[in-house]
Amino acid sequence: MMTSEWGEKSTAELMSRYVSKEPGHGVPKEGWRICLAHEFKEKRKPFQANNVSLSNVWNHIGLGVRYLIWWYKKTQVEKKAPFIDMFRAQPLRQIYGAPLGGIGGGTITRGWRGEFCRWQLNPGMYHFKTVIANQFTVCLRRGGQTVYQQVLSVERPPTLQGWNWGFCGEYAFYHALYPRAWTVYHLPGQNVTLTCRQISPVIPHDYQDSSLPVAVFVWDVENKNDYDLDVSIMFTMVNGSGHKDDKSGGHWNEPFHLEKDGEAVSGVLLHHCTTVNPYTLCIAAREQPDREVSHQTAFSPKGTCRDLWNDLITDGRLDSPTGSSPPTLKGEKVAAALAVGCLVPAHKHNSLEFCLAWDMPKITFGSGEREHFRRYTRYFGIKGDASPSLSHYALTHYKQWESSIEEWQKPILQDSSLPSWYKSALFNELYFVADGGTVWVDLSKDDDVSGGVRSEDGGLPAQPAVVKEYGRFAYLEGQEYRMYNTYDVHFYASFALIMLWPKLALSVQYDIAGSVVQQDLTERLHLMSGLRSPVKTKNVVPHDVGDPDDEPWQRVNAYLIHDTADWKDLNLKFVLQVYRDFHLTLDRQYLQDMWPICQAVMESEIKFDQDGDGLIENSGYADQTYDGWTVTGPSAYCGGLWLASLCVMCKMARLLDESEEYQHYKDFLDRGRAAFDRLLWNGKYYNYDSSGRQLSNSVMSDQCAGHWFLKASGLGDEEYQVFPKEKIQSALKSVFDLNVMSFADGQMGAVNGMRPEGVPDRSSVQSDEVWIGVVYGLAATMIHEGMWAEGMRTAEGCYRTVWERLGMAFQTPEAYCEKNIFRSLAYMRPLSVWAIQLAVNMSQEVSTAAAKTEDNKT
Template sequence: MAPFGLSALRSLLGRGVGNTPWQPPESSWSRRFGLGWESPYTVRYASNLDDGPDHGMPLGGFGAGCLGRSPSGAFNLWNLDGGEHWFGSIPDCQFALWEQQGEDVRAHALATAPDRDDTDPSGGTPLSAWQWYPASTQGRSTGTYAARYPLSWTHHEDVYRAGVLCEAFSPILPGDYQRTSYPVAVFRWQFSNPTDQPLELSLMLCWRNTVGWFTNTDAAAEVHFRDDGSPEHNYAPAIGRGEGQRNRQVDQPGFSGVLLEGQPSMPLAEGEGQWCLALPDDLDGVHVMRCSRWDPSGDGSELWTPFAADGRIPDSNNDRASRSGEQASAAIAVKFTLAPGASREIPLVISWDLPVTAFASGSSALRRYTDFFGSSGSNAAAIAAEALRDWRQWREQIDAWQQPVLARMQLPEPLRMALFNELYDLCSGGSLWTAASPADPHGRFGVLECLDYAWYESLDVRLYGSLALLQLWPELDKAVLRSFARAIPAADGSQRPIGWYFTQGRGRVEADRKVAGATPHDLGAPNERPFDATNYTAYQDCNLWKDLASDYMLQVWRTFRLAPTGEDLRFLAECWPSAVQALDYLKGFDVNNDGLPDNGGAPDQTFDDWPLQGVSAYCGALWIAALEAALAMAQRLQLDLGLDTAAEQRRFGAWLEQSRANFDDLLWNGEYYRIDAESGTPVVMADQLCGDFYARLLGLPPVVSDARARSTLQAVKEACFERFESGRLGVANGLRRDGSPLDPNGTHPLEVWTGINFGLASYYRLMGESKTALAICSAVVGQVYSGGLQFRTPEAITAVNTFRACHYLRAMAIWGLWATDTGWERIPGVAER
């Protein structure tokens, strides 16, 4: 399919009129507008997050905060406080459309009827005077929602005479470290008149002033343990706080709009700043109306009655500051006439400038976009002006970077769809992207492991999930690894309880937060001091984990070798000292001096509810691959930069020789590798050779022979995929050779982990078994996008339609499909910028 430009949009809009249904764009996820879900996946643990299936694509730049408009038309995702999540209905944040032809008048808010206003503690019926858009049913479609991140489309049908299509996007542009950070959403409305009479139309956008809402009012943010043993902190945003808010009209060259502001502190606090609603000021034949203030707490009739009657809204520029208990909404509307057969395009922009994201103890950071717009919190209009000036160029650039994926017809369309849509997490996964500094020229970056496990860039998880970031925004991938490089030498002796022991009934066991030389599990949490206070998670003692140092080494060498911008020796040299320290620390767990670190019995690797004892296949294979990477790194640094790495080469070389000699002897059972050397656990572990996958991906000597790799993959395929629910769900983590569970009540072994499945599929693909790779990916993608899990992809799904840990970082491992095919075209723009 050709790039999806203006002519294509108009063509699709036209085909959506009359009896021919509108067709969603290629490689997009789609669903009938407002159609309910019969049996979506539900959460496995009561304490884990489950917002329900009405999730759409997020809008906004990385680290800028985001909002989401759902397949039912509601704006219901409000992740505007860095690292925090608020999902709720604000009914007056909405588009509406009025239409008149002759005596026939139609007016609807362009969302299905809300059952509540989540900002109103009284729980009354919201905006009861409004007419809401009818939801689709099995027998009637009133429209279609489609998404191919960062693009989404909402097409309306069988309600208005006009053809109505809205395309929404933000400038998410690979390799562009400026525009990808912008806090802005563009809504490109397309209208057509298929009738033989003129149509009058009026499009309205109304918006609540939420300045000051998205900050945590719980200063303590006390940490406690969930029922699954994981830590969490309290989050109490200031939803509904309205005192001091004011709205006013704004006119600047290029646009007309409305600004929504608060009463700023000095210095500016988290959540303070501006919103802006804007449209171009050069739209011929269009009447623009602006209502700077109306009250959304009543039935909404002061705005809806005139709009429903003749498409008008009260024209006002009332900038009075709200008193305590008051709420203030604003609206902007554009009215025009469409002649028979005519079409019209109306761009509308929503921008926000909330420059500060705060952490614990008064610490805070400026968001990345402030490098380009300043940190005063008064630049929402400037952001909107640039969007209205450049949105067409942004849209063309999105077409350009998506085209190579769209053109890869060997990949089934659902998987091409998922390649795009799984990138959503870089925006809505609590992403943190700070302003630049001399030490961090692109800022510091992090994405939460997930919203339930709310700590940044879990290193074991990003071994899989960062394959997307590496290929599309490699400088951000380097920024994350530099943060780990700084953290490895640090120490924090403060004691905290380890949650796993509570779940096992073993009482209180405490451990140091961070031991010097240990590779941290994560870069900290949004309620503390991320990047500086690491190892937030306390489910296990991360200082004892046996995969993290190997994960770090492999990611550093991977980013050096595979970044589309080319090899960066300076980056390699920056990471080398910490990589050496990390491997030396991990070797200290080789209790029997066989060259291989030993797992200690308590879960001490990414499967952190799954005990391993002695040398394990998973950690041992990663260790061997990491030593190969370390030797390759040492040689390059000595050859190209003149660093003396001879001692490290001798040490790592000796460990490698010993490890290779013992790995197969200890673990190979003639068909596949035993899960570990000492527990006797009789299961086939699906991801046992992740280290071999990484070695092969990076062009290093394989960890195991081709014959043993293929034999292992065959056993995994039969036991964990084909004999687990007949392959319909994906690959289970670990089953007996006959496909039966070791423990019918087990947790990790019986779960299908989305990211592990995508990583495992990439391994199959690398070994030439593309059919199996695509079957695995198709099973997982099918469950996610048919089970109401779109744009909140979980870590794990089960055979009883439950999930755990939504918005999970590891799922971006699907980009391993792209990384493992060297014949595929590079994404345009990444290497050039």
């Protein structure tokens, strides 16, 4: 529940005054709620070069010059968008709500005030434009006369002046529990409550309906008057997305009617006829005997649009022409409207159902080299004529979707041991699985994900069964950091996939494994070092599988700031994920397929143990996911990941009866464990690194990442206890006392680096940031160790900062500082909140087992 202030009134006060007595039909208790009149007081700015300290500017002056040259060539010569645009960071717009649509078919975001305001229809490419004509409007009629007609928007735009704008936001609130959202409107002076329920088919373990590019809006109308009312809802939609190609000409609309299996839907198709990735939008409604469906095929969304307004106000319905609209001329836009009306008796409810669908079956990425077919085309075809069928299916199946969603969420929502804020964080952060520039495509008959190395030579099948059946999946590092399946970050985010859509998690792993054995010896300049080196080195894990503005999967490593072949964490994170995924799926074929790839990347990693003590060393550069924070020699973060990887290699060798390999990795583990303890343990926690530099004893919040993955994989005890329990708990207590409670009064999560004297480590641009996804992983580690209160307190600081204080709902960033700055809105890593739920599940299983044992003894 939002509790920040709006003017002199808090949101909670506004809710109490206007909405809490009758919260609306079916709105759950748990979730994120905000009054439509709310204004966030704090207005943060994105990270810019002028935010960097003078010492850090000097350290990165070469990077700045090289990036500027590269940026100019990319934007001015190649006419392409940079994969990270340091000069055009997205400003903070405190407007976003739950995105519409399933997984991998594109998304449209509807803001919490009702705007259609963020668009990702072309794969991985965003634009942030509010299309003001995309609205819902209500018309109330009594005795044949219209008594009230209002656009359900608080906006007062300079266009469409013939419409009645400016709904008073104090009379409405928005509530999100992804993948559903509710907006409740109390119509002033009308004694009528409207509740719009927004449903997208994002359903765990469902690999069909979850891929559909559709959303349903169900409007519940409650008439609290002593007389009957005729109620109509009108849905207007522009043919396009607010992009410049809306005016490119050749777009046209047509009405449709589809009857199938005794159910009928009708509406308007908006054909968007671009040269690249054309698509059709569809607004549709379900026809029923006591509903009247009408439409306006085409209207111009400029000027006053008074004719459309008067058409509805006259009789609560629209004039419904039967023909198609002519194609638009260049410079013109066209829109369509759909209205549904029904009788709502006195003191009764009734409901109206709408669907928004979009059909872009064939996609090409920025290079235009290959054509891909989205996952949903397996069920609805590739011809581009699926919008009527999609809308019919959505309107006749959404109740089943809701039942499945409720069955999934109910045990967590009803668990009284879990705090309310956590339940909101857990489900609402899941938005990124669909809205992370996500693509989900079928494997073509010619695709080879193995990298060309056959199984008998230590590679993979050309088309592994799981990829062939469930397709290829990719999501961005962030909406501003445009790289697919960024692997050092996916390490954190992957908990959501492996727990909810495990086949997609395994598909990602096969793609990464196939790219491990590939190489691209094309030399390119890396911006940090200024040196030239190959794009991709063989037998190392790639940083990412490519840029959607190029050709993902075919050309990997869009990231060119560092040469990531020298990174110390990527190979280790692959090995750790392989075993964790096996532990959670028990897919033995997967384990067997991944084993030779794990061996290959571990052999590449061993070279980083330059002194032969069994422990890898960092290079003195930023050679891991903290790519702006240098580390020298053995380090807590990479050293811990290394030991954990050796541990799971031993475990996998045992499972696969590889006794020689077991002994090989066990020898490294025994020596490395001793060196790790000797070089990094200081009696309270593990030092940041062992370099002996002034700041080498900083307290890193992420120092137990390796142990976290062991616990999440059911390891860390008895034979496979790598890190002594008392040392882990001491380290976590140090992190809690210093990085959490000594930072921002304990209200903002854990800062990445803290000095033992209780001030943030400001030696880099990242050491004094809070990384939300890292904090959620830290909280999970604490819960694994029985530190429930500390873990929840740590994670709560991030949720309340992002969602309640800073207005970053449905755009959780990678990072924020204590004051003023954030970095990289809408980021992958916070999906690690699902690691907390895994820790909760495992701790509850342990408690249940202990209770049963005690009962048996009794």
